[in-house]
Amino acid sequence: MRLRAGLFLACLAALPLAAGCGGKSEPVIKIGFSGPLTGDQAPLGEDMMHGAQLAIDQANARGEVIPGFKLQLAAMDDQRSPTQAVTVAKKLVSDPDIVAVIGHLNSNCTMPASAVYHQARILNISPASSNPQISRQGFDTFYRTSATDDMQGLGAANFAYNDLGARRVFILDDMTTYGRGFSTEVEGHLKRMGAEVIGHEGINQGDKDFVPLLTKIKSQNPDLLFFAGMFPEGALLIKQRSDIGLPANFMGGDGLFDPALIELAGGAPAEGAHLTTITTDISQIPTAKAFLEAYEARYGPVGAYSAYAYEAANIVIWAIQQAAKKDRAAVLAAMKEFKDFPGIFGPANFDQKGDPIGREIGIFTVENGKFKFVKTAAAH
């Protein structure tokens, strides 16, 4: 897809040359995009990019959003690194054709990048970053379509306490903005409900050997091991927990929601692992049917954040349409009028901070090597 976009750009650049001085390239309005497109999280980032691309292509196919302009996606790789995210954000805001940015995936990337977008007065919608702190910075440029970790933390704690009957819980997180934020929410809610949190520790991203840590956890007899982090470490924890025979239930969050989790854990050890997602089973939502069909026909199965990126792109397109001109300030101002947008999860609304209203938390369990939707957990 990036190759094709690159080819398209190359053709655009070559057009005036071929046609001589009289040639004119088609004017574009660009929507910026950034997420991890290389590295271990590349599958998640690409799924996001595909969602945004689909929305833009559909809008272009419907006709011109603003007369005389075509929409275009300008995607850049943040390598899931906060410093790279800031570099990318600065590049995106320096392109005058870009009127809004969709991104990023990781909360620790969105956090610093959102400040760059705020300074440049450009609309920024994250389809995946769930750390509550991001929207508490008070940036009127920031919105997100994904649920936040305070919602997810409550949903996860509800399921762990009521459905799994967890009373002795050991919590691990990967010490990232996302992992720490999410695990703190889970811990708070579990304690309030009356469960005992017997330990809360961090692990390093990229570590391989968790056996000593899991041995310690095993000796304390928890009935649930909760991990707030991403799937590469999640898979290792699941495998090594099974190697040493730690009988506790395993549960995690949306960072684990990738088929690679099951594959990397070696299949069988992942059976019965539970996770929360900031989405419900999207195939159950009638308003998402058209999106699902179009996405699957073009890219295959939807990823964790594809639908949120699609929704974010549609909101950006709506704002451009309302602004009716290629102007960052007008696009941003249009968001003030945003209300009851016909989104794929039903009518979409944002609260004062830019967080979505009425999101549901889904619970999935690994069964026969696949994620199976179990239920929607209460998160209000």
Place this chain on the structure above:
Amino acid sequence: MTSLQVFIQQLANGLTLGSIYALIALGYTMVYGVIQLINFAHGEVFMVGAYATLMLVLLISPLGLPWWVALVVCALGAALVCGALGGLAEQFAYRPIRSAPRLNALITAIGLSFFLQNALMLIFGATDRQFPSVIPFVRWNVGGITLTLMQVIVWASSAALMAGLQALVMRTKLGKAMRATAQDRTACALLGIPVDRVIRLTFVIGSMLAAVGGMLFGMNYGTINFHDGYLTGMKAFTAAVLGGIGNIPGAMVGGLVLGLLEGLGAGYLSSQWKNVFTFLILVALLLFKPTGLLGERVAERA
């Protein structure tokens, strides 16, 4: 589990990690002993070993060989690939600049490390790869301590390789030549010892040990990534320094001690700070005994 059982379990865990560190540390220390080069590309050679094993496992798994045959085939195959790589690296990267200042060789080693790391990324991709183990999953409970067949194989194979290496260095003509080269290269050449060949064989043997380390690492932890060689290589290098760089038994002891420290640190203190504790102990040791646990000859040579 009683606290004593937990402690013994943590010792066993640390021993597994330490055995792998020791296998890699040997390559650092052997090369340093012979030509005083810190071969920073060694961690990547270890990763090449892991990826070579992965390819072999995928290749031979349809044959349905008994698991121990498959394991030996994997070990030999990976050792062959890495041995060749080590020999080639010596021939084309290090030999041409052997008489140049030592810093040049060090920078070459770092460059080779980057080269190999990126080559692995281009060939195998940047995402984690699942590593299927050929060793069946067997778990025993010995007096409340959990042992797996995988762990026992890690211990046994690294112990056997280390004993073999010690015999090679102390009992064979090649070993004698290696020890002599380490002491005085010029005198060796004058006496008719093929110094170039001895140096190349040192690289080859060190790389073969790292290959087996890579195989055990992949099978034990279950996933590999192209950049795993960096941190693991750094730890193994630390183990070599801890034991006294240039000293072969020192690398073995250093590897085991480092593995135990890391295991106990993660198990009793805090998993998020385990690397900090490990390196703090290294700093403390080097302050009071700069030559490492078993090293004595390094200072006078430098």
